[in-house]
Amino acid sequence: MKEINPPPAELCVDVEIDYMELDKIIEEEFANDKENLIMILQAIQKRYNYLPQPTLSYLAEKIGVPYSQIYGVGTFYSTFSLEPKGRNIIAICLGTACHVRGGERVRERIVDTLNLNGKHTTEDMRFTLEGVRCIGCCSLGPVIRVNEDIHGRIGADEVAKTLDNYE
Amino acid sequence: MKIQSTADLEKIGQEYSSRLYYPDTTKVLIGMASCGIAAGGKAAFETAIQAFPEGNGIKIAQTGCIGFCEVEPLVEIAATGRPRVIYKNITEDKIADVIHSYLGDDFKKTKRILGQVRDPRSLMEDHLENPLSKVEPIEKIPFLEDTPFYKNQVKIALRNCGYIDPDCIEEYIARGGYFAFFRALFYHKPEEIIRIITDSGLRGRGGGGFSAGKKWATCARHHGERYIICNADEGDPGAYMDRSILEGDPHSVLEGMLIAAKAIGSSQGFMYVRNEYPLAVKRLVTAIKQAENLGLLGENIAGTDFSFNIKISTGAGAFVCGESTALMASLEGKVGRPRAKYVHTVEKGFRNNPSNLNNVETYANVPAIISKGAQWYAGMGTEGSKGTKVFSLVGKIKNTGLVEVSMGTSLRSIIYDIGGGILKKKEFKAVQTGGPSGGCIPEQYLDLGVDFDELTKVGSMMGSGGMIVMDQDTCMVDLARYFLDFLEEESCGQCNPCREGVKQMLEILTDICAGHGKEGDIELLEELGDVVAKASLCGLGTSAPNPVLTTINYFRDEYQAHITDKKCPAGVCKELFYYEIDVEACTGCTLCALKCPEQIISGEKKEPHLLDRDKCIKCGICYDVCKFDAVVVK
Numbered sequence: 059m060k061e062i063n064p065p066p067a068e069l070c071v072d073v074e075i076d077y078m079e080l081d082k083i084i085e086e087e088f089a090n091d092k093e094n095l096i097m098i099l100q101a102i103q104k105r106y107n108y109l110p111q112p113t114l115s116y117l118a119e120k121i122g123v124p125y126s127q128i129y130g131v132g133t134f135y136s137t138f139s140l141e142p143k144g145r146n147i148i149a150i151c152l153g154t155a156c157h158v159r160g161g162e163r164v165r166e167r168i169v170d171t172l173n174l175n176g177k178h179t180t181e182d183m184r185f186t187l188e189g190v191r192c193i194g195c196c197s198l199g200p201v202i203r204v205n206e207d208i209h210g211r212i213g214a215d216e217v218a219k220t221l222d223n224y225e
Numbered sequence: 226m227k228i229q230s231t232a233d234l235e236k237i238g239q240e241y242s243s244r245l246y247y248p249d250t251t252k253v254l255i256g257m258a259s260c261g262i263a264a265g266g267k268a269a270f271e272t273a274i275q276a277f278p279e280g281n282g283i284k285i286a287q288t289g290c291i292g293f294c295e296v297e298p299l300v301e302i303a304a305t306g307r308p309r310v311i312y313k314n315i316t317e318d319k320i321a322d323v324i325h326s327y328l329g330d331d332f333k334k335t336k337r338i339l340g341q342v343r344d345p346r347s348l349m350e351d352h353l354e355n356p357l358s359k360v361e362p363i364e365k366i367p368f369l370e371d372t373p374f375y376k377n378q379v380k381i382a383l384r385n386c387g388y389i390d391p392d393c394i395e396e397y398i399a400r401g402g403y404f405a406f407f408r409a410l411f412y413h414k415p416e417e418i419i420r421i422i423t424d425s426g427l428r429g430r431g432g433g434g435f436s437a438g439k440k441w442a443t444c445a446r447h448h449g450e451r452y453i454i455c456n457a458d459e460g461d462p463g464a465y466m467d468r469s470i471l472e473g474d475p476h477s478v479l480e481g482m483l484i485a486a487k488a489i490g491s492s493q494g495f496m497y498v499r500n501e502y503p504l505a506v507k508r509l510v511t512a513i514k515q516a517e518n519l520g521l522l523g524e525n526i527a528g529t530d531f532s533f534n535i536k537i538s539t540g541a542g543a544f545v546c547g548e549s550t551a552l553m554a555s556l557e558g559k560v561g562r563p564r565a566k567y568v569h570t571v572e573k574g575f576r577n578n579p580s581n582l583n584n585v586e587t588y589a590n591v592p593a594i595i596s597k598g599a600q601w602y603a604g605m606g607t608e609g610s611k612g613t614k615v616f617s618l619v620g621k622i623k624n625t626g627l628v629e630v631s632m633g634t635s636l637r638s639i640i641y642d643i644g645g646g647i648l649k650k651k652e653f654k655a656v657q658t659g660g661p662s663g664g665c666i667p668e669q670y671l672d673l674g675v676d677f678d679e680l681t682k683v684g685s686m687m688g689s690g691g692m693i694v695m696d697q698d699t700c701m702v703d704l705a706r707y708f709l710d711f712l713e714e715e716s717c718g719q720c721n722p723c724r725e726g727v728k729q730m731l732e733i734l735t736d737i738c739a740g741h742g743k744e745g746d747i748e749l750l751e752e753l754g755d756v757v758a759k760a761s762l763c764g765l766g767t768s769a770p771n772p773v774l775t776t777i778n779y780f781r782d783e784y785q786a787h788i789t790d791k792k793c794p795a796g797v798c799k800e801l802f803y804y805e806i807d808v809e810a811c812t813g814c815t816l817c818a819l820k821c822p823e824q825i826i827s828g829e830k831k832e833p834h835l836l837d838r839d840k841c842i843k844c845g846i847c848y849d850v851c852k853f854d855a856v857v858v859k
Contacts, residue, residue, distance in 0.1 A: 095558030096541050100500070127559070134560045134717075135541030137500050153462030154657060154693045155619035157707050163845050167822075191544060191711065193501050194465030195260045196617060197294030197625035208263035215820050215846045 073110050073142075080113060084120050092121045095131060099138060108139045144179045144186035146224040149203040153192030156199035160214065164200050165189075167217040185221070227520030229527050231407045234398055241399035245389070246345065246356035247305045250284045253277075253324055255315075256299040256387060258290035258472040259504050260465075266298035268317040276321045283324065289473015291387025292627040293374055296339060299387070302327040308363050309342040332363050340369035347384040349401025349596055374624050374643055379605065379613050382430075382466075382589040383629050386473030391508050394515040397476040403521060405592035409484045410529060413595075415445065418488035422591065424599035426611030431456055431547070431584030432662070432688045433764075434610070434677040437591075440581060444571040445489045447579035453486045453494040453533075454575060456552060456584040460499065460544040461660025462711070464691030466615040467585035469627055471498070471505035474589070475512035479522070479535065481588025484595055486533045489581055494535040497552055500542055509537055544661070544715035548763050549574070549582050551717070562717045563763035584689070586615055606632030610676035620657075620693040621648045633674040636666065640694055651696040655779070659688030661708045661715075662768030664775030665701065684775040686768070700797035701780040702787050706734040708772035716765065723766030726757035730773060740800040742788035747777055796858030799843045803859050806847075808833040810855035817847035817856060 083101045088094040098121075102113050109132050118125040132138045150165050168187055172180050179186040195201050198210025202220075209220055228234055255261070255270045270287060277283040291299060296313035300323065303309040312323045314337065323337060332338065341363055344355045362368070369375055380386075389396035397403070409418050423438025444451060455478060459467040470478060482494050498506050513535055516522040524532040538556055545551045546561040553575040555561035574580030590612065594602045603611045610632040616639065619625050623645035630639060636656060640646070647653050655665040658675075664685035666673070673679050677687050695704070709731040718724045730753050733746050754770030761767045777784060786792045793801035806817075806826070813831040818824075823842055828834030836847070836856075848856045 091558075093556070093558045094538075096555065097539060100539065100541065123558075130560050131541075131558070135543050136714075137542040152711070154660075154691070154704075154707070155463045155625075157462075158620050158693060158695050158699050158704070160845065160849070167844065170822075190501060191460065191542070191715075192462035192465070193259070194459070194468040195263050196463055196465060196619035197260055197297070198263055199619070201263070208259075210263050213846070213849065214844055215822070215850070 073106060075110060075112050075116075077116065079105070080116060081120075084117065090121055092123050095121065095123060095128065096135065099128075099132060103138060108142045111140070142179075142183070144183045146185050146205055148185055148187045148221070149190040149193070150187065151193050151195070151199065151201040151203070152189045153196060153199070155196035156192075156201055159199040161200040163214045164202065164212060164217060167214040168202075168221070171218050171221065184225070227527075228403075229520070231404065231411070234403055234407060237395050238398045238401075238404075241393075241395040242350075242353065245396060245399050248284065248303065249305070250282050251302065251304040251324075251328065253283060253285045254288045254301040254303070254387075255285065255320075256290055256297060257287040258386075258469055259502070260294050261290055261297045261299065262504075264294075264297035265316040269298050269300065269315055269320040272317040273320045273324065277324065286390050287392070288389060289386040289391050290469045290627065292378075292383065292469075292629075293339070293624065294626040295624050299339065301342075301387075303342075306360060308360055309345060309357065310363070310366070311339040311342065311369055312337050313339040332366060335366065338366055340367045340372050340375075343368040343370045345388060347388065347400045348381065348593060349384065349404070373645065374626065374628075377634065377638060377643055378629050379631055380629050381593050381613050382470060382477075382586050382615050383627065384474070384593065385477060386469060389474065391473050391475055392511050394476055394512065394519060397474070401596065402476055402592070403480055405595035406480050406483045406487075406521070407527070409487050409595055410527060410531060415488045415490060418484060418595065419445065421595060421599045422488070425594045425602035426599075426606070427587065427590055427594060427602065428610060428677060429583055430586035430590070430614065430689065432461075432659070432686070434687060437583060437587055440571060440583070441485060441488055443569070444579050444581040447572045449578040450493070450576075451489050451491040452575050452578060452580040453482050453489065453491045454553070454556070454580055454582045455482055455494070455496045455588055456547065456549075456582055457496055457498040457502075457505065458540050458547045458552060459502075459585070459689060460547040461689045461691045463619050463657075463693045464617050464660060464689045466617055466627055466690055468502050468505050470585050470589050471502070472508055475505075475508050476516070477589040477592060478585050479512060479516055481583075481591035482535065483521070483533055484591050485581060485583070485588065487531060491581070492532045492534070494533060495556055495575070496535055496537045497546070497556055498537060498539050500539045506537060506539060513537070543717075544711070545717045545763070545765050548765060551763070552582065553580060560717075562719050563765070565762055586690075607674060607676045607679075609678045614675070614687070614690055616675075616690045616692045618644050618692050618694070621651065621696040621699070622646070622694040623648055632676045635672050635674050637671040639675065639692065640671070644694065647694065647696050651698065654695045654697055654699055655701065657685075657693040657695065657704070657772075658691065659686035659771070660691050661711050662686060662764065662771055663688045663691075664771045665695070665704070665779060666775075667779040684771065684778060686771070698795055698797070700738075700793055700795035701776040701783050702734065702793070703738055703795075703797045705773045705776045706731065706738050709734055709769070712765070712769045716769075720760075720762040720766060722757050722760035723762070723769060726753055726761075727766075727769050729753060730757070730770065734773070737784065737787050738793075738798040738801075740787075740791050740798070742784075744788065746788060747781065747784050751777060794858075796848070802843075803838050804836055804841060804843065804848060805838070805857055805859050806834050806836050807855045807857050810853050812853055812855070814852070816850050816852070820846050820850050822846065
């Protein structure tokens with residue numbers, strides 16, 4: 059089960075929501091269909107980098123699904139985030155092949171290098187570290203993905219240098 | 226153009242078959258599945274396009290994965306009347322070089338050559354002559370089909386991966402694609418199709434291993450709007466055959482679904498794809514559009530009263546959504562929690578209607594079975610498991626990759642003959658099959674012929690075909706903890722035995738790994754595991770204790786070492802070991818001292834080094850980089 063923590067106060071920044079654009083996503087791309095809820099949430103997250111609370115309540119009205127249910131979906135699935143994420147998303151593969159090839163040591167190096175201490179996002183919002191369950195590049199393990207770039211066969215000693223490339 | 230008949234298909238097939246096998250230019254095919262791209266395939270592709278712009282007698286094209294992931298990016302070069310050569314590890318800096326050497330007939334740099342192809346035809350192209358039969362092979366270069374990695378493989382589900390451009394439906398048709406669907410559409414009654422699939426012995430490749438034909442027959446018996454669903458939520462970590470098929474040959478899956486739809490009587494299909502596979506989704510979208518344009522999907526296909534459409538839905542990162550009822554809830558836009566299956570999904574599934582769910586690999590097998598017949602398929606494999614199975618061979622193994630072998634092939638043959646044995650000459654310890662629901666199989670069972678039933682007998686399972694090989698550096702207690710950590714996080718939380726049981730087991734294992742294990746812990750784990758297995762609601766819960774129970778069963782002494790001696794023999798559990806530099810073996814190369822992030826290794830050049838044990842954070846970098854095995858686990 060995913061642990062749910064309320065977002066810390068400093069992260070509850072106001073975002074400008076473009077409701078016209080939101081309408082376009084909900085109506086045109088996904089036909090106002092509640093069966094498309096997961097994909098609508100994905101589209102919103104893609105746009106805002108997380109799921110801003112106002113978009114969820116708007117969506118609830120729009121497609122006729124109770125807010126509680128949307129909140130449930132938003133917290134059940136691991137790709138969704140209710141709090142803003144950093145500019146660069148590091149996804150560390152936690153698949154078995156990466157695990158036996160030292161993925162955990164790579165994760166520890168990242169946590170150390172970025173001083174995460176139990177948090178997921180760095181204070182300067184530069185990085186967010188997420189675990190992902192196998193991205194299917196097992197032959198390249200251990201693997202991390204930064205935004206869209208996959209870095210395969212990464213050694214714990216190469217972490218700092220790789221992350222330097224992302225601002 | 227809309228395809229109306231088999232003759233239309235043949236026309237396209239012939240045209241593109243000659244383009245495939247007798248191209249008017251030199252063709253450079255670059256492996257561009259996710260893993261190929263990650264290894265540098267895309268950069269190589271872009272460099273090649275720049276260096277050889279179109280119109281110069283060279284065509285650069287993309288293809289899927291031919292399976293040998295270890296030596297990606299793979300590049301194949303072919304020209305009419307000339308051998309087809311496959312080059313390995315071709316990154317952007319090497320691509321121009323190998324194209325020039327192929328053009329100049331220079332095959333001396335054999336280090337970069339994986340092999341030459343003897344026969345590029347797929348099993349659906351028996352009627353064709355081998356296009357390479359009159360081509361003089363290159364001397365001293367092995368045939369791909371004779372190399373250890375490919376020698377024992379039989380490609381059915383992977384028949385087109387690495388041979389065609391996945392974004393080109395015509396190339397799929399050229400290799401015999403959609404002919405099986407037309408045969409099913411025009412010449413077979415639905416019950417005949419179901420009988421062929423039943424007689425072939427095809428069992429679901431997603432993990433359960435239920436007879437596909439029986440499932441289809443039951444679904445067809447129930448009334449209501451029926452749905453055909455493809456499970457592409459490949460969640461088992463370490464298994465990626467479905468991704469590879471979707472990225473390399475998406476039409477084979479669409480064709481399988483079309484045949485199922487015709488057999489079951491359905492007009493709407495759904496494809497539930499993992500969110501982590503963006504490229505697979507992209508290729509599927511293209512494939513569906515192309516099939517629609519040719520009239521292979523849509524209303525009144527080929528002028529008949531059969532209509533079929535496919536919608537793609539993406540998951541959002543929940544392992545439990547691979548379970549049928551959870552998947553269908555997720556398709557409906559809800560939280561993916563499984564329900565009890567007193568009523569099966571073939572009767573009441575998606576939208577409470579009869580729904581047939583098979584996974585990617587299962588559907589990919591269907592066209593081949595319809596084309597070649599049930600007897601042909603049933604002639605391969607073992608008594609209870611027919612045909613072939615794709616395994617992803619990963620972990621501490623030399624030749625990582627996707628391999629498709631006949632059911633019944635021994636683990637030893639897969640790991641040592643095809644896989645080339647263990648990395649860095651270390652010792653084999655166990656192979657993990659079946660993902661988080663499976664188990665670890667020790668050396669004593671290596672001669673086991675792999676099929677659904679044999680794997681279950683030793684406490685593991687087939688799952689979706691992940692095979693993670695582990696060596697002496699893998700701690701089995703830590704591995705069990707790893708899987709439970711995975712399952713604890715992925716448990717949907719609705720039933721007690723799974724939610725609480727797995728959590729408690731994880732806590733015990735975490736304690737053992739941290740050096741706080743107590744006598745009696747092993748027995749407690751066994752007892753808890755038994756309850757979780759018996760009392761959980763869905764497949765995820767009932768199989769959750771498997772990784773723990775099999776490792777206790779086969780590696781009890783390792784658990785005992787953690788609990789009694791407070792030692793982790795494999796050097797993984799940080800509290801239970803330390804690193805030391807063996808002064809006899811150390812050559813004083815200084816590499817470990819340079820790499821140590823804490824700078825606690827000291828020593829003069831060419832003198833044995835010293836590691837300050839008190840300050841060591843056990844990051845393992847020195848252990849990994851040492852070329853002389855001088856850093857040892859104590």
